[in-house]
Amino acid sequence: MPLPLYLLAMAVFAMSTSEFMLAGLLPDIASDLDVTVGTAALLTSAFAVGMIIGALLMAALARTWPVRSSLLGFVLAFLAAHVVGASTSSFAVLVATRVVAALANAGFLAVALTTAGSLVPPDKKGRALAVLLSGTTLATIAGVPGGSVLGTLLGWRATFWAVALICLPAAIGILKGIPARPAQQDEPVGPALRSELAQLRRPRLILVMGLGALVNAATFGGFTFLAPVVTDTAGLGELWIPVVLMLFGVGSLVGVTAAGRLSDERPGLVVAAGGPLLLIGWPALAVLADEPVALLVLVFVQGALSFALGSTLITRVLYEAAGAPTMAGSYATAALNVGAALGPLIAAATLGTAVGDLGPLWASGLLVALALLVAVPVRAVIAARRQPDTT
Template sequence: MPLPLYLLALAVFAMGTSEFMLAGLLPDIASDLDVTVGTAGTLTSAFAVGMIVGAPLVAALARNWPRRSCLLGFILVFAAAHAVGALTTSFPVLFTTRVVAALANAGFLAVALTAAATLVPSDKKGRALAVLLSGTTVATIAGVPGGSVLGAWLDWRATFWAVAALCLPAAIGILTGLPARRAPNDATGGPDLRAELAQLTRGRLVLVMLLGALVNGATLGSFTFLARVVTGTAGLGEWWISVVLVLFGAGSFVGVTVAGRLSDQRPGLVLAVGGPLLLLGWPALAMLADEPVALFLLVFVQGALSFALGSMLITRVLYEAVRAPAMAGSYATAALNVGAAVGPLIAATTLSTAAGDRGPLWASGFLVAVALLMAFPLRSVFTADRSIEVLQ
């Protein structure tokens, strides 16, 4: 894999830390800013909404700009938004900084996904995506738990400052590792914007985007409220939150790594094996969350299955959007973050039900069930066909 791909993964690590770190910080943020935990949870949805809107919008505006300039600008805006968030004492201001950071993250990821796919041969997109997404999985292993520890040791603001600082070496890496000139396979000279947007009328593309949204919604719905499960249902101390987040992150790294080697040639296998296991895992976790050993084991397994299935689906988005070279990354980003926006909102509604802290886990199982009911009758979509045909 080329060096620029790993530099992009470094930046994704910083951004992934920010996206997922709230799972361990929500109680402190809620207490400090005098809002409920459910209200604080909307920060996750605000970030996701910014990603949904920002991915296609920013990708369309920046489709003819040099990639290095785009990526560098996005990560600097991202860092600035976190600095403001660390300073504010107002929840609405913090909410706004999350939206701004999400717009920058969306632009970065949309361009980075497209760039990653063009840095490797056409049949290696899954492996390239696995390297890029390893930044996110390492964030869940190291960055997010580290942020949780930092937040417990100091406060949640220190974690925001740490994310801003993480952006600086990533920016230097992008500045020195990527060429300033426009790549020959950039959008210039390719399909015009209208033709690329027209790809969204294709049934196969819309299907894999929807499935990706459902699976990621299930993942983020439970992940956002894992801290409550750890300290509430399982009755463990606050420091155990970091342990659970590390286990989830370690599982996600395994899942992305395995799926990266299968998503190009055997996506149907990932769906057929990973889908039912993921479906069974969420209710199992809900029922056994009060047993620490079972909680630790199932969190690891669900992290692996969630990211294996999710990364495969996003790889299929890139394959299905092959005729939209500049916008394909934004379609994948939007699919991920529709789920990231809706999942925590659905999960939050279950906290006030009889299920209590286990509610988000049951909600995740429901979302995966919907995804599988839609996917299995259309299994032919998940074939390793390198020459994607337009669905008539």
């Protein structure tokens, strides 16, 4: 894979650390800013909503900009949002900084996904996506647990400052590693924007976007509320939270790596094999969460299955959006973050029920079940190996 892909993955690492780190920081943020844990979870949803809006908006604005300038600008805006977030004592301001950071993240990821696909042959998009998403999985392995430890020892603000610092080498890497290709005003950058947006009327594209959103909703719904499961249900100490998050991250790296090749050649196999296992895993985790060993094993397995299935479906979005070469990345980003927005909201609604802290795990299982109910009748669309007709 080309070196620029790994430089893009470095920036994705910084941004994904921020996106996922709240799973280990919500209780601390809630206590410091005098809100409930459920209210603090709005920070995750606010970030996801910003990503949804920003995915299409930023990609449309940046489609005629120089690639390197776009990527660098988005990273620097992301850095600035975290500096403000680390300094504020207002929950409302913190929510606002999460939206701004999400807009920057959305713009970056939309451009990066499209760029990644253009750096490899047309039939290698799945492998390119796996490299790019390795930044996300490494964030769950190292960045998020590290942030959780830092938050436990020094407070949640220290974690926000750390993310801002991580953005600096990412920005330098983009500046040095991504070639400058100034956009020529008299040369078309691809199909007209109206034509690219018209791709969203294609049922096949909407289908795979919806499936990707459902699986990601299950992932975020369960992952966001793992901290209270670890401390309250399993009875483990706070320092076990980063261990559990790291296990989920290691599993996600295994899953996205394994699915990297299969998502190009055998996407139907990934969904057919991984989907039912993922469905069984969330209820099993809820039932066995009070057994620490079972909890650790199942968290790893769910991380692997969630990212294997999710990355495969997002790869299908890129294939189905082949007729929108400058906007395809934004469609994939939007699909991911519709799920990331809805998942924590659905999961948070279960916290006040009889199942308590385990509610999010049951909700994740229901979301996967819904995805499979939709996927089974249209499995031929998911299993298609060739790049689809864009007409």
